[in-house]
Amino acid sequence: MSNFTALDWFWTGAFLLLMLGGAFFFYRLARRSESDFFLAGRGLPWWLPASSVFSTHTATDTPMWVTGVIYAHGLRGLWYTFFAAWTAVASFVSARIFRRSLAYTQAEWQVIRFDGLGAELLRGWMAGWQVFMNMFILGWVGMAMGKVGNLAFDWPIWVGLVIPTVLTAIYTMAAGYWGVVMGDFLQGIVAVFAIVLVSLVGVYAVGGPGELTGRLVEMGEAWRLDPLAFTGWLTGDFPVAWWLTMLVIAVVGGFGMGTSIDWYVEAQRIQSAKSVRDASYGLWAGGALTLVRNGFWAAGILGFFVMLPGLTSVGEYELGWFRIGFGLLPTGLVGVFFGAILAIHLSTISSHLNLGALYFTRDLFQRYLKPDADERTLVWVGRAATLVLLVGSFFYGLMMEEITQWLIFALWLMMAGIWLPNILQVVWWRFNAWGYLSAWMANLGVAWLVVWILPGFGVIPVLPDYVQFWVLMGLGALIFVPATLLMPAEGMDHLVKYYVMTRPLGWWGPVHREAERRGLVVRRAATPANESRRPLIRRSWTPEAAEEWTREDWIAIILSPLVFALVMVGVAKLVLGQWGGAWLTLLAVAGTLVIYWVIDPKLRAVSHEYEAKQAGYLDELEGNLQWED
Amino acid sequence: MDKGLVTLIGMSIAYLASLLGMGFAYWAWRRHHRRADRKEEAR
Numbered sequence: 001m002s003n004f005t006a007l008d009w010f011w012t013g014a015f016l017l018l019m020l021g022g023a024f025f026f027y028r029l030a031r032r033s034e035s036d037f038f039l040a041g042r043g044l045p046w047w048l049p050a051s052s053v054f055s056t057h058t059a060t061d062t063p064m065w066v067t068g069v070i071y072a073h074g075l076r077g078l079w080y081t082f083f084a085a086w087t088a089v090a091s092f093v094s095a096r097i098f099r100r101s102l103a104y105t106q107a108e109w110q111v112i113r114f115d116g117l118g119a120e121l122l123r124g125w126m127a128g129w130q131v132f133m134n135m136f137i138l139g140w141v142g143m144a145m146g147k148v149g150n151l152a153f154d155w156p157i158w159v160g161l162v163i164p165t166v167l168t169a170i171y172t173m174a175a176g177y178w179g180v181v182m183g184d185f186l187q188g189i190v191a192v193f194a195i196v197l198v199s200l201v202g203v204y205a206v207g208g209p210g211e212l213t214g215r216l217v218e219m220g221e222a223w224r225l226d227p228l229a230f231t232g233w234l235t236g237d238f239p240v241a242w243w244l245t246m247l248v249i250a251v252v253g254g255f256g257m258g259t260s261i262d263w264y265v266e267a268q269r270i271q272s273a274k275s276v277r278d279a280s281y282g283l284w285a286g287g288a289l290t291l292v293r294n295g296f297w298a299a300g301i302l303g304f305f306v307m308l309p310g311l312t313s314v315g316e317y318e319l320g321w322f323r324i325g326f327g328l329l330p331t332g333l334v335g336v337f338f339g340a341i342l343a344i345h346l347s348t349i350s351s352h353l354n355l356g357a358l359y360f361t362r363d364l365f366q367r368y369l370k371p372d373a374d375e376r377t378l379v380w381v382g383r384a385a386t387l388v389l390l391v392g393s394f395f396y397g398l399m400m401e402e403i404t405q406w407l408i409f410a411l412w413l414m415m416a417g418i419w420l421p422n423i424l425q426v427v428w429w430r431f432n433a434w435g436y437l438s439a440w441m442a443n444l445g446v447a448w449l450v451v452w453i454l455p456g457f458g459v460i461p462v463l464p465d466y467v468q469f470w471v472l473m474g475l476g477a478l479i480f481v482p483a484t485l486l487m488p489a490e491g492m493d494h495l496v497k498y499y500v501m502t503r504p505l506g507w508w509g510p511v512h513r514e515a516e517r518r519g520l521v522v523r524r525a526a527t528p529a530n531e532s533r534r535p536l537i538r539r540s541w542t543p544e545a546a547e548e549w550t551r552e553d554w555i556a557i558i559l560s561p562l563v564f565a566l567v568m569v570g571v572a573k574l575v576l577g578q579w580g581g582a583w584l585t586l587l588a589v590a591g592t593l594v595i596y597w598v599i600d601p602k603l604r605a606v607s608h609e610y611e612a613k614q615a616g617y618l619d620e621l622e623g624n625l626q627w628e629d
Numbered sequence: 630m631d632k633g634l635v636t637l638i639g640m641s642i643a644y645l646a647s648l649l650g651m652g653f654a655y656w657a658w659r660r661h662h663r664r665a666d667r668k669e670e671a672r
Binding site: 117120121123124125126127128129131132133136363364367368369440444627 | 640642643644646647648649650651652653654655656657658661
């Protein structure tokens with residue numbers, strides 16, 4: 001890059017040193033145990049998982065993807081980025097349930113929720129899937145960094161792919177999740193600073209918010225300022241049906257586990273929080289910050305559109321945000337900007353290295369090969385697995401770029417077929433391991449048929465994305481629902497144990513009644529007299545009452561995605577100088593305060609009650625891992 | 630490369646990794662249960 005001076009290199013180097021040094025600082029903590037190496041000892045206050053959730057939602061390729069949808073769609077493109085709103089509901093539902101399960105990974109959760117051979121097969125399936133997925137994501141984001149290095153410095157692609165990833169692997173191997181989460185915190189600060197700065201530069205490069213919106217009107221592109229600029233109910237490139245589908249996927253998906261590809265990363269953050277309350281707030285705050293980020297980005301990218309409106313190739317305009325930063329920032333700040341890009345990259349790479357190593361170590365090595373391995377061995381296996389993932393990611397990045405690009409799309413489709421089972425496994429007691437496993441298997445064939453084979457032979461037309469989603473979901477249900485009902489429910493002893501431990505939301509009546517009969521949960525005292533004395537919003541809880549799902553939970557669950565939508569659109573409009581944006585943002589702040597006021601006393605009570613039992617549950621978890629069940 | 634072919638290769642690798650994990654799980658499950666059965670018989 002022509003305007004990269006010694007001062008810029010100084011800033012880049014300083015940031016790199018800060019991030020790497022900060023992460024290395026925790027080397028001694030990470031080597032203590034498997035729990036430290038992969039979950040930071042389960043002792044983090046909410047703001048550390050929050051910054052990590054934000055950082056993992058901000059990958060190297062995220063600016064390209066967000067730029068792509070905003071450049072093509074204007075502010076309505078924000079809804080594509082709204083998938084992160086699964087965290088809005090998950091914070092108060094699935095995060096709470098998952099944290100209480102104490103499972104290290106989603107694969108381990110399968111054997112806590114389900115029972116027998118089916119559960120074990122699911123664990124192995126998911127562990128294999130996740131080791132692959134993390135390697136694949138590493139290759140994918142590594143390639144994105146390669147492209148950025150090429151754009152900024154004319155480096156060969158392999159330089160951007162290999163060098164930052166190797167640097168990250170060194171501190172991830174040394175400091176494990178401690179290094180990841182502490183690095184994420186520092187990297188998050190740098191990334192937020194750069195995103196806000198470059199977005200504002202994008203807006204002011206065309207003369208400020210007023211000039212930007214005025215120019216869009218003059219160009220006949222005023223619709224780009226409208227986040228609800230639909231092209232029809234079912235027609236065009238942004239129909240209402242597509243918008244509603246995206247909302248359903250994100251918001252309803254929050255009731256499940258694994259409905260978003262990010263769930264698996266955030267599950268580790270949820271489990272590393274020191275309490276149920278910290279897990280909820282960590283996920284919520286990280287998700288909210290991600291959508292605030294999108295609002296800033298959208299405004300800056302509209303500025304880029306006004307400057308260069310005629311770009312038709314995705315490859316050209318998806319680098320828009322980087323072009324603003326590298327092209328318009330003054331000397332010195334370009335170095336800060338590149339430092340921020342490295343920060344974004346390092347946090348993504350470190351997260352996926354550690355997560356992939358976790359699935360390998362906990363679910364494959366420890367469970368299946370050496371259940372009695374000591375803590376020192378497990379930490380070393382974690383380090384070795386990190387190294388294997390690193391090398392595998394280079395293979396994906398360098399040798400299989402084209403495959404990787406198509407796989408992104410293919411994996412999205414895969415998610416369509418298991419979206420509903422991912423929710424059912426949380427909310428429906430009768431759903432069983434065989435139903436879930438059949439959904440995963442069926443999805444492969446069904447996705448191929450609907451997306452490629454039948455349209456390829458002209459049997460059906462090529463369906464729009466949102467139609468594909470519903471068709472794949474429906475066809476999947478034709479297989480997993482009968483499979484579930486034809487196979488017996490999980491054993492009642494196992495279900496009761498799971499129910500008492502996690503107190504899930506949804507249709508768990510028979511299990512709850514059995515737990516009541518066994519005296520494991522307190523009988524619901526819903527006498528009319530008690531209910532009539534109940535305040536509209538209850539702010540004082542007994543441990544037993546807090547375990548039940550009540551209207552306070554539902555207020556948080558309903559308000560939370562609304563707050564996320566308001567803040568995302570509000571911030572974008574505010575940066576574009578529209579007063580409506582200020583009102584929307586204020587409403588979002590008010591909504592946040594209401595959620596906190598309503599749910600905090602209950603979360604405190606739930607956490608207090610649960611943390612008292614946690615040590616016992618942890619012993620049981622380790623016993624189960626060693627086949628003592 | 631053809632879009633269909635690269636997707637086929639990519640998805641096959643993904644499913645192969647999962648099947649490998651599942652095979653591993655089945656092997657460990659059988660091993661554990663055989664051991665448990667042998668202990669039971671010895672009693």
